[in-house]
Amino acid sequence: MTDNEFDVLDELYFVVSYPDLRSTLSLTDEELCTALQSLIRRGYVKILYPDQDTEHDYEEATFGQHCQDYYFLATKAGLVVHNSI
Numbered sequence: 001m002t003d004n005e006f007d008v009l010d011e012l013y014f015v016v017s018y019p020d021l022r023s024t025l026s027l028t029d030e031e032l033c034t035a036l037q038s039l040i041r042r043g044y045v046k047i048l049y050p051d052q053d054t055e056h057d058y059e060e061a062t063f064g065q066h067c068q069d070y071y072f073l074a075t076k077a078g079l080v081v082h083n084s085i
Contacts, residue, residue: 004035009082012074015052033067044078
């Protein structure tokens with residue numbers, strides 16, 4: 001797991017919007033979306049959209065275009081991995 005991915009997971013113990021996540025971390029949009037995408041592919045983070053209560057399926061083809069519109073939350077698997085490092 002990269003440092004960026006670890007830092008992102010560290011912020012996702014509760015639902016967080018992309019703008020809030022972006023303002024908390026010192027990452028560019030590209031770095032943040034790349035880290036999120038990697039974590040989502042491994043099942044460590046889930047997407048919530050259009051609100052904080054609705055889980056949204058990951059669609060690789062459109063993720064980059066909509067990354068900034070989503071809310072994110074670490075999954076149980078993501079929290080276990082995060083806490084074991």
